[in-house]
Amino acid sequence: MERAYTFPLVILLACCLTACIANNMNISTDESALLAFKSRISTDPSNILIKNWSASTPVCVWIGVTCGHRHQRVTALDISSRNLIGNIPSQLGNLSFLVSINLSSNYFYGSLPREMIQLRRLKIIDFGFNSFSGQIPSWFGFLQNLQLLNLRNNSFTGFIPPSLSNISMLQDLDLTLNPLQGKIPEEIGNLHN
Template sequence: METKDFGVHTGGSVSGSFGDKMVLVGNKRRMQENNVEVGPEVDNALAIAHTNFSVDQSALLALKAHITSDPQNILTANWSSPSNSDICNWVGVTCGARHHRVMALNLSFMGLAGVIPPHLGNLSFLIELDLKNNSFHGPLPQELSRLRRLKKINFGNNNFMGTIPSWFGSFAKLESFKLHSYNFLHI
């Protein structure tokens, strides 16, 4: 019987393609297309991979729900359409090859208006966040402080209000932080 390496390691993560259909056979699963049996470790790893993908998808859909204006219909037409359910193919989203997690979100120059929801803080693999030249407003949610991998942030030319959050100083990997033409009060 053919075996397939799913990259499963104790306490590790899963890499590889999981597009094959699975059916339950006793207490093992069989990949229908490749006739490969997998045990409970792979089932657990598949569940973790799906959960992480769902967390990222939920965060992006929460952002979309908080958009009050999308004049070019970019997010409306592209994000979560039946023909484009893979978030890694959504406009403005870049995923990592290994984990298929959102690593960059670039919605610059899209003319979007709305507020940043706290759910965006769940994009735990995010390295780059670029929202420049839009009309985002309101305060930045505290939950963004959980984005410990961030290296680049660009919030320039938006309408954020309040003070510049002190927790921006806690991003150890931050290399670039742009807030030109902002409405923040100085701290």
Template sequence: MGRSCDFLFALAILMLLHHHTSLATVPTISTDEAALLVLKSHISSDPNNILARNWSSSAQCSWIGITCNSRRNRVTALDISSMQLHGTIPPHLGNLSFLVSLNINNNTFRGDLLEELAHLQRLKSIDVTGNNFTGAILLSLSLLPNFR
């Protein structure tokens, strides 16, 4: 009887540890901040220094172009349209799990639109016109439940 109790106790501890480490991977506002800072690092030219001046503190919900959900304090909209930005879109944008609207039109982003954008289950609208993207339009975006 003692061995089975020890085994059950050890199993319970392992399950608690697994549950605890799983909680550590839940996306948070820090995840959003990290994704936005990676985007900033992929911008090779910001001639008006808009992001350079504004995207530096840890209060990302007050950054230019960012809208957050007031209840959860998560990024729901990213609008950096017409800022004359040059660069690429990193896959980390797929970590903005509360993103509803993405507007990066009228800049000079290049490269492919990334498959990671199709992971944004809350995404309703995206505007990427006026950039230099190559490759196919992501058909997987049309599978998003709220996408217009």
């Protein structure tokens, strides 16, 4: 009789252990992505990231990082108004549970990595008041949950991509104070929110 109970108990313990290991691997992925991001920041006047973002501290207590209660994965990144200078690495696209990212009012530069297309849960992107350049990525159109896209006061050039009209949930779009050219695509008028 005892053996009949032992086998299901072993299976249950193995499942719990597998879930714990998988969760740690996932938070490790988030940690690696954020440490790659930190490594691309050349100036941090307050030393906030240098002092706080460390592999010896749990990711979910890092300044500017919020984790979800259910999965203990990074769901929000808000390091706005910190006078940071740097650019965004492709690894940021590995933050698969990210819902909100706010890098506004810093000095981030360069183009936005295509790997950010993987951030399908994103609802808020606030990159206003930085120095991002290049064309506004057409892949924003694949971020179907996006509700706010703020690229105000950067150095984006070229045309507004018509693919932005694919973001059916979009409520706020701010592209002002960028040296853009051409007309606003008619398709943008189809955004009802």
